[in-house]
Amino acid sequence: MIVSGNPGFSEELAVPRAIAAILNRKWLILACVAAGLAAATVGYLDQTPRYVSEAVLALDVRKFQALPTESVISPLPQESPALRTEIDIMTSRSMGEKVLVQLRKAGVDVARGLGLAGEAGAGAKSTAHPVIDDRVLLEQLLSGVRVNNDGRSYTIYISFTGINPDFVAVVANAYAEAYIDYQVDVQTTATRHVSDWLGTRLVSLRSELERSEHAATAFREKSGIVKSDGTTLLSQQIGGLNTELAKLRAQVAGATARLETALDVSEGESSLALSEVLNSAAIQQLRTEEARLKRALATISESGAVKNPQIPELTSQLETIQAQISMEVSQIVESLRNEIEVSKRQQAGLEASLRQMQKEMSAANGAIVQADQLDREASANRAIYESYLARYKQTIEQDGIAMAEARIISRAMPSSSRTSPDGPAWLLGGGLFGLAAGLFVTVLLELRSLFLRRSHPDEGAAGVPIIGRIPELSQHQRSGIAKLICQGHAPVAHAVADLQGRLRLSARTGGVLTLSVTSAGPREGKTFIAACLARSLAATGLRTVLLEANLSAPAVAREFSIQPARTVVDLVAGRDGTSLDDVVRCDVSGVDLVCAGVAEGPVEHVLGHEAFARLLATLKRNYDAVVVDCVAVSSGSGALLVSALVGTTVFVIPAGGEPLQTTAALRKLAAAGVAVDGIVVNEAARSTLNRRASTTADLYAANESRKRSDASVDMPSIAGL
Template sequence: MIWSEKPANPEEFAIPRVLTGIVERRWLILGCVAAGVAVATVGYLDQPARYRAEAVLALDVRKFQVLPTESVVSPLPQESPVLRTEVDIISSRSMAERVLAYLKSTGVDVAKGFGLAPEKATGQAASNNLHVDRRTLLDNLTSGVRVTNDGRSYTIYVAFTGMEPEFTAAVANAYAEAYINYQVDLQTTATRRVSDWLGTRLVTLRSELERSEHAATSFREKSGIAKSNGTTLLSQQIAGLNAELARLRAQLAGSVARLATALDVPDGQSGLALVEVLNSPAIQQLRSEEARLKRQLASISESGAVKNPQIPDLTSQLETIQAQIGSEVAQIVDSLRTEIEVSRRQQTGLEANLKQLQAEMSNANEAIVQADQLDREASANRAIYESYLTRYKQTIEQDGIAMAEARIISRAVPSWSRSSPSASAWLLGGLMFGLAGGLLATFLLELRASFLRRPDPHESSVGIPIIGRIPELAVQQRSGVADLMRHSLSPFAHAVADVQGRLRLSARNRNVQVISVTSAGAGEGKTLVSSCLARSLAATGLRTVLVDANLTNPAVAEEFGVEPLDAAETFGSYENVRLDDLVRHDGPSGVDLICTAAANVPSEHILGRDGFARLLSTLRQTYDLIIIDSTAVSNGSSALLVSALSDRTILVVPEGADPASTSRAIRKFETAGIAVDGLVVNCASRTTLERRNVVPFVADHSGPATEGRKRVDMSIDTPSAVGM
């Protein structure tokens, strides 16, 4: 990726190369467009006028429920596939047959509406013509109708296109009415069909129910296992005995527990914890008397009259009452024992009766199982019969109240403005067709011209592609190169922009920052190419620096009119000099410059030091692209040293140069293990440019520059995206 903070100047943008052929063949393209418009006009005038009418249907989301029962035909689910299905039903051929019948019933002459003349025939021929006419009418109906849904609502649009406005509206409304009638007929037919089937089925189910109930009753009567309240009498007896036995066992357990409680208390308190003892009126009266005597004795004892004559009498009465209480308690305990014994004998009798009934039950189990099976069969037949009978009555109630699940919310009205043919559509189609034909013709002509090109002698001899040709400049134009670069209509500016564009396209898979520009010999235009290339790159918004490494005959300072620096201090001792002290800025072009004067020592001594490599490393961190005006290959190994530190090497070759000298220069690079990435032909004549299919642009393709930091992707494939 290449990043730039300097906005591009709009007038310095180069027009994409793809527009060159379009500009050259503009009259051919315009002729094709005119021909397309003419053909479209003729086609538009030749087409008959057609009118369009539209009826709007809406599927009801809220259902009209008359009876609280389920309908025979379930309502339409409100889903997109269901809506799509309903749209297909409306546009089907069967619906067209309904529409045709509806139109004929309302007195509409369908054949006249379609502009079909009636045919006269008799006998079998008349029957055949009638069949053919009906099929033709159906074809016209299905081809003219268009049913749509927007996918966001339950609204269906039924549009019909025809040659008469009134007939078109009548057909659209007929489609809507036919669809409503179709839904009503569907529900009515289904309801009647179901009710007929249910009536026939009920007769069979009634016979099966009567047979199964009679079989179950007869078997129980023969087996003596008749039921009462859903169970047999034997089962009811066993259940009653079990309940009585459980009650008796609980009563016996309670009596035994009370007796054990009475017997476990200390002597003199026997039976006092029993409920019977506590609830006995006689014992309650005796204990009240006992309490009274104890209170009298306690009061006499508290008064201190120990020799009171009442004490013996009161004591004798207290003992008598206590003896009576003990006698009453003993009687209650004896009665409890008697009760326990009676309960045990009752339990024994109930258990004996239960065993006898269980024995009888085991003998009747097989008959009961068979009787239960017959009962279940009869119950199942009764449930089925009742469900069918209920559904039959519901279906009969629903007959005659079928309602459509759609309604017409907008009827079609005749439209007197024709819908087709559309003048704008025909005109746009003619323009597009003519433009496509012109572009195709341009492409074929350019392809033919590319096949007719003659191979370049430099490409044939050295096998390195030519990435650009710089046109020859007049003497008066040589001093105004900067103005030529800023003028996008100039062939020279286009040629330089073409070179920098191809460089950036070919570098899409490589991180190219440093480009070395050299030549086979001196005076072949490498300084012109490098300076113009730097101006063109800076015009695209890239931070570009031009380094003059031609220490033998430097010319960059003179080209830009700046003061040169000492070569030894600039390249040889870079660590002792700040970068800001070396860089000169050219305001008109936006290019930064590092210019040196001629060195008084061999250039290899300066360029071979580590200072030059460190300078390039620092420039890589500061600039997007670094253009180096290198030394000519014939002046020694300086060009090889510079190319070894560069990412890409360009060899400038003058027009008409000897291919042998170019081959020798390239062999020097190959010997050093350095690849030359491309050739730039300098001072190419106009004849050569036209023969090589390099044509100057005649229109400006620059756009508004964007302020701030701008990103240019080196991996894109179209020239227009890389500033060509």
């Protein structure tokens, strides 16, 4: 691929280029694949057969409840983090130690099962075989066990890998049983530890409870605070006095109201309506007598005997009776006054007693508060002691009924078929590895030839940019270069197309592209580059002619596999009336060829001849693109003469060439006023190009020698051009 400035791949051509690179190096890739398969086969045969057995556990979602009490350890949470923790416990070193102890108790030869000992086991005392360290056995057990969960259930899969199928099954089952024993042991140990701690704690709590109760009782006895039904006697007395005082106050109020009523109605007869009056027996007798007298007077008055002598007597008796009733009412009113006075005196006495007891209550409040505090402390100690005592009895009842929260639902069985090494997997892996290695090497080689080449040192020294880079070609690509340039997707086709596109864009000679291809010395691939450029230009539809001006070692005829009858030398010398049509040959790629022969004298006599200049001018008129395969700069000034007649000069340097020779050639062109438009780095195999150049040179040398033996003529001017 050509690298110029900051080159890049076209996205549309990336896939065809990759396919072309793979096809070009298919034998390398196939060799890598074969090597990978061979290595996989050797590795497969060298591996020790291994077997896998798997035991399956299921965590119980439902927990067995033997007693209606809370267990010491809470049930295992049915969550992913908890399940992950249990899996980590199964693969821990402590669990491995338990399994190792369990296997030894069962009489299993762990060392022999792991393939670490021959005849003697881990616990054998034979002197022929050393005892295997427990750390080594433990590491082997941990490396072989695998515990996993599918994430959708509470099922745990325990698998073990080893070289002995029977031993593998035993270890897998041992891990499952060790985990169940671990769960039971955790519950039993926790229950017993809690029971021991509660028993020790109960002793101290009992002592504390006895101390607090004794302190509360002693303080009450000392303070004289006696309680009855939860209250002190003093409080009960104060409550009774308050009740009596309330009743007495109500009685005084009632008597006062009756007295006031009696005083209000004492003026009239309505006083007889008082309850005290109505309930008095004397007043009732007097009122009966009064009523009899009034009836007698009414009878006499109705009879009309107004002069009846009984009227004054009856009237006198009636007045006496009424006076006695009034006296009785006055006595009743006075008794009410006395009753009120007595009640008030009783009330005053009760209030005095209540005030005295309240003073005593105030003095006893401090002692009561302290006594209540001591009672509360004793009650709290009693509650704590009773709760600890109940929990202690529960833990004692739970001891011995610990049950695991998992069960084995499928025990591991010895495997009848080995799981590793897997032959198809090894072959597939080897093939994929070989393929990857082949592709990797192909990419490295392509990058080396296409991208990773640094700019030639002459670019910076001479100030000439590198406008193209022709990648390295295989022998098959060299033989079909014409087809690759016109139809293929190989990197060389894109490199040449990119180069000719750049040259067309930078052409300085109007619409006709005229360019010369030269190099510092012979056999550096300039003829190959010129031929590739001509084919690529013709593929774009331009009328293209390749003019060979390399008279020292012509190679165009060899490059295109033709045998020209006439050459540029014949045309310039005018031998036998040679015309332009006689020397132009048409190639199948669409390129017209004007081949050259080996010059008899200095090449400058031909290239500097006026006829050669007219030939070049004629080609410019008849073609859209003229490519001149020029002589090397080191061969004389022929390259300078040709470059002065064309618009674009391309300088070819071989990859890994001599920098000093290239720099000298570029300086020589610059000193002659020839502007080199760019450098093309030729990374193609130089050996084939050299063979082509030498063979072509020998061919034309023999042809020219034959012609010189026929006649020797001078070089006249070509008037017919």
